[in-house]
Amino acid sequence: xxxxxxxGAAGNEDDHLIGEAAAWTVRKDEGRSDDLRNLDAWLAxxxxxxxxxxxxxxxxxxxxxxxxxxxxxxxxxxxxxxGRLAVLGAxxxxxxxxxxxxxxWPEIDDFFAATDHFETAVGAxxxxxxxxxxxxxxxxxxxxxxxxxxHHRAVRIKRGEVFFDIAADPQRPFQVSAGLGxxxxxxxxxxxxxxxxxxxLSVYRGHVRFGLDGAVGETLTAGQKMSLLGETASPETDxxxxxxxxxxxxxxxxxxxxxxxxQQLNRRSEEPIAIxxxxxxxxxxSGRFRLDDPERLLRNLGAVRGFSVRRTSGxxxxxxxxxxx
Numbered sequence: 001x002x003x004x005x006x007x008g009a010a011g012n013e014d015d016h017l018i019g020e021a022a023a024w025t026v027r028k029d030e031g032r033s034d035d036l037r038n039l040d041a042w043l044a045x046x047x048x049x050x051x052x053x054x055x056x057x058x059x060x061x062x063x064x065x066x067x068x069x070x071x072x073x074x075x076x077x078x079x080x081x082x083g084r085l086a087v088l089g090a091x092x093x094x095x096x097x098x099x100x101x102x103x104x105w106p107e108i109d110d111f112f113a114a115t116d117h118f119e120t121a122v123g124a125x126x127x128x129x130x131x132x133x134x135x136x137x138x139x140x141x142x143x144x145x146x147x148x149x150x151h152h153r154a155v156r157i158k159r160g161e162v163f164f165d166i167a168a169d170p171q172r173p174f175q176v177s178a179g180l181g182x183x184x185x186x187x188x189x190x191x192x193x194x195x196x197x198x199x200x201l202s203v204y205r206g207h208v209r210f211g212l213d214g215a216v217g218e219t220l221t222a223g224q225k226m227s228l229l230g231e232t233a234s235p236e237t238d239x240x241x242x243x244x245x246x247x248x249x250x251x252x253x254x255x256x257x258x259x260x261x262x263q264q265l266n267r268r269s270e271e272p273i274a275i276x277x278x279x280x281x282x283x284x285x286s287g288r289f290r291l292d293d294p295e296r297l298l299r300n301l302g303a304v305r306g307f308s309v310r311r312t313s314g315x316x317x318x319x320x321x322x323x324x325x
Contacts, residue, residue, distance in 0.1 A: 021052035119144070120138045121140065123267075124140050134167045139268075142159060144156060152172060153175070157177070170186055179194055179199045180213055180231060183201060188208055189203075190208050191204065199228045202239060211228075212231060246264070249292045253285065253287065256285055275317075277318075280307050280318055295316055
């Protein structure tokens with residue numbers, strides 16, 4: 001998380017310190033002896049000076065920063081300089097711009113905010129409470145990155161399923177990216193299920209905007225769910241938020257493929273589940289099921305839908321029943 005103060009006078013002091021550090025970085029790169037002596041005196045004057053200077057200097061090797069600040073410098077009409085000084089000048093100009101162009105600071109602040117990574121192993125779950133008070137519950141085999149700044153809150157789900165209970169903060173929207181989907185909220189509770197071919201959102205409290213990344217999207221309210229299958233949005237459907245979900249060991253669905261079901265079961269199954277025939281993965285499954293015994297669930301479904309389950313080499317293999325089509 002960002003170590004700077006949340007606001008007020010302390011926040012302004014930190015802003016000025018970062019700006020000063022950026023300016024000293026430019027002077028050091030120019031290499032004038034008088035500037036180097038003055039820099040040494042500035043660094044020795046306060047431990048915070050060294051910390052800010054090291055933080056600015058450490059970012060110079062990041063190509064993403066070079067591009068981001070080049071874009072900002074262009075927007076602010078910063079004069080181009082040759083070579084490495086162009087990057088350093090952009091840093092100084094953009095960081096110092098917060099005093100005359102406040103709109104530039106959120107982008108800078110977001111970039112400098114640290115990213116925290118959280119994940120779980122197969123069969124495990126984890127509860128994470130963020131510094132803003134938001135609470136995240138990770139299903140098994142889930143992975144995500146979190147970045148909180150003073151202006152934005154952002155999560156990127158890399159795989160798996162996460163239940164969010166977001167602390168309200170109108171000044172800092174909370175955005176979740178999962179696959180091609182983007183969820184935007186202020187204060188609410190919802191679940192995001194990311195599989196290889198779909199993203200499903202279920203809203204438990206409040207209002208959530210959901211759609212393709214970069215699009216406006218649809219607004220869902222408590223008791224509604226919606227999926228993105230690739231770039232195609234499914235119709236909204238209703239569900240009972242009080243009925244229990246994966247956190248209580250239940251799956252309640254009006255229609256998912258057997259392939260998606262296998263991915264969900266793999267988050268908690270001690271034996272990996274594989275589907276032997278790709279056609280079987282497209283079978284649609286509906287109903288309310290217990291998730292704590294994947295083998296039993298698959299065998300019961302197979303008896304109805306015409307597939308079988310066998311155990312081999314520590315895995316559960318779903319195959320077509322001999323003689324069926």
